[in-house]
Amino acid sequence: MGKVIVVTSGKGGVGKTTSSAALGAALAQNGDKVVVVDFDVGLRNLDLIMGAERRVVYDLVNVIQGEAKLTQALIRDKRVETLYLLPASQTRDKDNLTTEGVEKVIGALRTHFDWVICDSPAGIERGATLAMRHADIAIVVTNPEVSSVRDSDRIIGLLDSKTVKAENGERMEKHLLLTRYDPARAERGDMLKVDDVLEILSIPLLGIIPESMDVLRASNIGSPVTLADERSAPALAYFDAVRRLKGESLPVTIPGEKRGFFGKIFGRKAA
Amino acid sequence: MNLRRLFFRTQSAPAARERLQVLLAHERLSADGADLVTKLRDEILQVIAKHVQLDSDKVSVRMERGAQVSTLAVDIEIPFDAGKKAA
Numbered sequence: 640m641g642k643v644i645v646v647t648s649g650k651g652g653v654g655k656t657t658s659s660a661a662l663g664a665a666l667a668q669n670g671d672k673v674v675v676v677d678f679d680v681g682l683r684n685l686d687l688i689m690g691a692e693r694r695v696v697y698d699l700v701n702v703i704q705g706e707a708k709l710t711q712a713l714i715r716d717k718r719v720e721t722l723y724l725l726p727a728s729q730t731r732d733k734d735n736l737t738t739e740g741v742e743k744v745i746g747a748l749r750t751h752f753d754w755v756i757c758d759s760p761a762g763i764e765r766g767a768t769l770a771m772r773h774a775d776i777a778i779v780v781t782n783p784e785v786s787s788v789r790d791s792d793r794i795i796g797l798l799d800s801k802t803v804k805a806e807n808g809e810r811m812e813k814h815l816l817l818t819r820y821d822p823a824r825a826e827r828g829d830m831l832k833v834d835d836v837l838e839i840l841s842i843p844l845l846g847i848i849p850e851s852m853d854v855l856r857a858s859n860i861g862s863p864v865t866l867a868d869e870r871s872a873p874a875l876a877y878f879d880a881v882r883r884l885k886g887e888s889l890p891v892t893i894p895g896e897k898r899g900f901f902g903k904i905f906g907r908k909a910a
Numbered sequence: 911m912n913l914r915r916l917f918f919r920t921q922s923a924p925a926a927r928e929r930l931q932v933l934l935a936h937e938r939l940s941a942d943g944a945d946l947v948t949k950l951r952d953e954i955l956q957v958i959a960k961h962v963q964l965d966s967d968k969v970s971v972r973m974e975r976g977a978q979v980s981t982l983a984v985d986i987e988i989p990f991d992a993g994k995k996a997a
Contacts, residue, residue: 692933693975696951708966729937730944859926 641672643745643755644884645774646816647798649790651761653782654818657854657864659758660688661877662778662884664863667722669881671753674713676744677727678770679760680736686726689716690861700728703740709747718866723752733766745773763793768801775804776812776884778845782819783831788839791815795840814845816880821850822895833893846880848873849894932977947973947980954984962992 646659656679663675677685680700686692691714697707702725709725716722725748728735748755759770771777777798781791795813804811817836824830837844848854849872857867865874872894882889936945944952951971958964968987974980 687929687933690929692929694973696971696973711966711969711971856922859922861925861929 641749641752641755642776643749643757643774644776644778645757645759645771645798646778646780647759647767647771647794648780648787649761649763649767649794650782650787653780653787654816654848654854655761655780656685656688656758657858658778658780658816658818658848658877659685659756660863661865661874662881663754663756664689664716664719664722665865665874665877665881666754666756666884667716667719668865670721672721672723672751673754673756674723674725674748674752675756675758676725676748676770677758678736678766679758680727680731680733680766681729682760683727683729685758686714686724687861688858689724689863691716691724691726692861695726698726698728699744700731700735702744703737704735709744718862733760733764736765736769738769738772741769742773763797767794768797771798771802773803774798774811776814778814778816779840779842780816780818781836781840783817783825783833783836785831788831788836791840795842813842814884815840815842816845816848818848819850820847820894822893825893826895844891845883846876847891847894848876848880928977932975935977936975936980945975947975947982950982951984954982958986962986962988 646655646662648655659675663673667673675685675689676699677683686695694714697712699712701707702709702712712725714724714726716724745755757770757774760766779791779794781787798811798813799805802811815837817833821830825832833847851871851873853868853871853873854864857864860867864871865877868874876894879889939945951973955964955969964986970985972983
């Protein structure tokens with residue numbers, strides 16, 4: 640049985656889709672069988688970030704409404720053969736996502752894949768609550784910025800009350816992924832410190848993804864950042880996050896702290 | 911940053927522009943959200959379903975939307991006695 644992960648945040652634009660694609664690809668690059676599911680009905684973008692936008696045949700709503708089989712809707716990645724995408728519908732209303740339908744789809748995916756990654760829409764409406772509903776693990780994507788931290792706190796509350804795990808009295812495993820971290824600004828004291836965010840949200844840290852041009856470049860060419868440039872700083876941070884997700888205890892490095900002059904010029908070896 | 915990466919990088923913005931143009935051209939043409947390839951897919955499957963009892967496990971559909979040309983591949987296994995069942 641595979642694990643179901645929700646990538647969520649409350650706030651929009653913090654990096655949920657980027658992180659879903661990067662973590663999904665990184666897990667698949669390690670040989671695991673992964674499906675990334677877009678829950679943002681009406682405003683899908685995971686297909687674009689993963690470079691599969693021209694190949695969408697059927698979507699999540701088609702599958703829920705019985706118009707297509709799950710196997711017909713899954714799109715296999717052209718670069719990593721164990722990576723799949725289940726796109727959201729671009730046109731239908733999000734009311735077409737039914738609780739029973741989502742439960743059936745996630746249940747089926749769980750039996751076929753090692754990891755089912757649910758890319759949540761922003762907000763706390765139906766799409767977001769359904770994306771988190773069947774999760775075993777939640778990855779809360781947060782920027783070191785006040786409104787993002789506040790919204791993450793709200794989402795953590797929902798994870799602890801509105802999910803199947805919570806309703807069964809079980810504990811939801813939650814991880815913080817700090818994204819768009821700018822070491823230069825943090826050094827100047829203009830950005831919330833990692834410890835500040837951790838203290839406020841009090842969930843364990845999965846990784847720190849530095850703000851980087853590589854993320855934009857990867858989205859331009861339609862490739863998860865871990866595939867676009869495996870040695871870029873954000874890719875290395877996502878690879879490390881995946882190792883922690885799989886249970887390895889790996890110390891979290893704060894971007895910009897460890898690298899000296901030569902490190903900056905030649906980059907670091909992949910972990 | 912790696913030196914090789916610094917000097918031999920190609921620009922990514924042209925790729926972004928081209929991808930968006932193709933995607934949006936397809937999305938804008940469809941007021942109800944279904945582009946031509948999607949409509950053709952649905953109608954082709956309907957016509958076939960009129961004559962053959964379709965087993966959705968035996969139907970594979972692939973689409974690739976391009977700037978000048980799109981492709982639609984519908985691959986259907988039709989059993990020998992399928993026509994009789996539908997009649």
